[in-house]
Amino acid sequence: MVELDHSFSTGKPEDYTWEAILDLDRLIPCVQGGRVVERTSPTSAKAEIKVKMGAMAMTFTGTVEVVEQDDDAHRALMRVRAREAGGQGHANADVTFALSDGGGTIHTAAQITGKAASMGEGVVVSVLDGLIRDFTQRLQAI
């Protein structure tokens, strides 16, 4: 299990950001290579993320679901359950958003298995950290 903490700023009112991140159609494309395949409910979606690794790319497909939502505290827990397309690997994560005015924090608890994990935990942490940092940059424009 890899756990990472990040903060982000949007420069926008907390209520606006809260509404935006709960909209999976807006949130998921903020992950580089991520797209919504199908909305399955107001709080869940089938999604895909394609991670480019130079010449090659790994694609993970799965679900994103808002499993906890505290509208007063502006805190949400999203669960990602994904599988490597054409492979045996998994990428699962519990992602907790806690908002404050103008931004917020993200706590990620991820479990990666298969080909990606075979590069070692240090590599997984570096790549995941890079992915989330990139995600936080994109959240500024959400």
Add this chain to the structure above:
Amino acid sequence: MPIPTGRHTLGPDDGTLTVRTGRTGAASKAGHDLLIEVTSWRATLDLDGGEPAVTLTADARSLRVREGSGGMSALDDDDRANIEQTIDDEVLRGGAIEFRSSGVEPSADGAALRVEGDLDLLGTRRPVAFDLTAGDDGRLTGRARLRQTDFGLKPYSALFGTLKVADEVEVAVDARLPAAAGT
């Protein structure tokens, strides 16, 4: 063996011009070291008694991936095509590649040349020096190490910057020497 005097023109029919790349970054294990061949190039050696000179021009869109070592799995044809597309679209972008010597110093036995000159790569000109050596097998070889950033190129990176092509690349030429002067 001594390099024959005269004016020689070399190209892909005479040998290979290759570029070797390495990788760096936390996720470098995910990438490949590449051997890339420039399949369209032309070099001249002027050794006809006047001031010796060496020139080289290469087509930036003619690079083909010949080998890839390392990585999590072997490169297939699609992967190689993807790399070539990336070189065309994001790295060299079809720009001009031209080397022109400013000084060529033959060795005492005439079997080697110390070449100094300027490489113009995508509009940025930098000095480059290398040796060309004629072997007993009749082949002319030479290699030069270049830093991409010296020419204003940003080394390609992926995986959120954790996998990068190393800044320094090695360019090598290995060509059959002409048998006689003036060929």
